[in-house]
Amino acid sequence: MCAALIGGMDRLKQEYVTEAKRNGIKLKHFTGKERKISKALGEVDFVVMFTNKVSHKARKDVLDALRGKDVPVYMHHSCGVSTLRRQLDEVVG
DSSP states (O other): OEEEEESOOGGGHHHHHHHHHHTTOEEEEEOSOSSOHHHHHOSOSEEEEEGGGSOHHHHHHHHHHHTTSOOOEEEESOOOHHHHHHHHHHHHO
16 A cells, blocks of 8 residues: 655654554655655555645645545644554554
């Protein structure tokens, strides 16, 4: 299973990836500052977006890229590892 994380803190990237591995998920992390995230997304099973760390433009770019595809997007305001953990547990479990 492959997921994309949009947003979050740069310093927590390794912890995000480690948490995803515990659930058997390959995680692609984008800070939201990259240009054209939609092109780098590739094929993902679901997207977790931390909205407090993402620009409106990046959010719109991702949502437009996923429109028409059967890919769920989970949005959370907080960007902690525990928020990601809860979401991954919900999706996997």
